[in-house]
Amino acid sequence: MINLGIIGTNWITDQFVQAAHQTGSYQLAAVYSRRLETAQKFGENYGDVEYATDLVTFFAIQHVDTVYIASPNSLHFEQAKQAILAGKNIIVEKPAFSTPQEMDEIIELANQQRVFFFEAARNIHEQAFKTIADFLPLKDQTIGADFSFMKYSSRYDQVLDGEEPNIFSPHFSGGALVDLGVYPIYAALAWFGMPNESLYFAKKIQTDVDGIGTGILRYEEFDVTIRTGKISDSYQPAEIFLSNGTLVLDAIHSIDEAVFHDRDHQRKIKLSVQRVENPMVEEAAAFAEVILNPTDRTLGTNYEEWVELARNVNQVLYDMRKSAGIVFDADEK
Structure with missing residues (x-):
């Protein structure tokens, strides 16, 4: 089971969390929002969820292994970088990053830290x-x-x-x-x-x-x-x-x-x-398959193709x- 943390509490995050739960491979574990009431309102229907109003606390939640980032576009890079350095896989809502330099740095960092980076381009x-x-x-x-x-x-x-x-x-x-x-x-x-x-x-x-x-x-x-x-x-x-x-x-x-x-x-x-x-649902299922089977060669090839496509x-x-x-x-x- 993938323990999911989320940044961003808008409609698209809600749709992704519902899709993730529908696959049977994820459990919402933590919600970050600048306002505690907003985070609690988002997570109230998902059982035992932790909440954080600062990113240091959020990324320190040990059992969260994957973070879905759906904040404003310009914030993706720094939040993704923090998540990777905390040992988390990242699913970043499209467009993942603003420039090729940001994209290259995150791909290299994810490879170094042995975590996965996915751009949530669902089509x-x-x-x-x-x-x-x-x-x-x-x-x-x-x-x-x-x-x-x-x-x-x-x-x-x-x-x-x-x-x-x-x-x-x-x-x-x-x-x-x-x-x-x-x-x-x-x-x-x-x-x-x-x-x-x-x-x-x-x-x-x-x-x-x-x-x-x-x-x-x-x-x-x-x-x-x-x-x-x-x-x-x-x-x-x-x-x-x-x-x-x-x-x-x-x-x-x-x-x-x-x-x-x-x-x-x-x-x-x-x-x-x-x-x-x-x-x-289909993108959430595809990401989960890679995360849960990190040594599968075919899935690994698929993942590398997605990363290169995201870069291009x-x-x-x-x-x-x-x-x-x-x-x-x-x-x-």
Whole structure:
């Protein structure tokens, strides 16, 4: 059983803890919050849980072996570093870190301390995602793709009122690209590999981060278009253009429908995909399998591939952000 500690008590943490318990491999053991009442309210339905209002106390809880970090983006690096030095595995909500330097340091430190680092990019762990990966032909039969993930955030209303919520603040490494944009970029790199060039054309909002934007990932023979945003909604499906037809997905995460339309319009192939009710169950199960079987070679190979993918996604996010002139406080460290 994995004894889980959590940093962050928002809705996404609650969803992850529920998913973790659903796998049968985790038990919530500790909650950190700056306010004791907030921590206690979060943990009241999970049995015997310890609480901490400072990180030194939290990381000193011996029986906690794995920490899920879902604090504001800019805080991930220091909290992850503290957790690793305390001997804990870490599951860091996407985007795990603000810069490639932070990512490299955490990967190296986790290896040195013999603990696991996972970026919680849930879509790559979905069975539907793997079904699509198996269906796709070789890259030389791909001629392009178009991935969108745009959803209006109610926090933008605060921006319009002159405020600067964390998710739209450069001080907290916010913006559309490093939030919703992570999903299509993960999909592109998992299915097609590392692009040769990564560009981003953004519409900045009052807080000087991107509210909406279009990215281009340039491969040797094709491009992938990425559209993301948090100040508008998109209802556009995802499409992968192949030499013999087009694969249409109803989404780029929590995929519930995938249909291949052949070039001659003679047939449609409906792939067997279905999303689960809690979209974080599959990633929680995948992480648990690695943590509980640390000497398994196949799982070890999977883990190394996830870490390298996380590193590459981080680099692409950084390159895209720089091409759009989006600067975070973390860039100056």
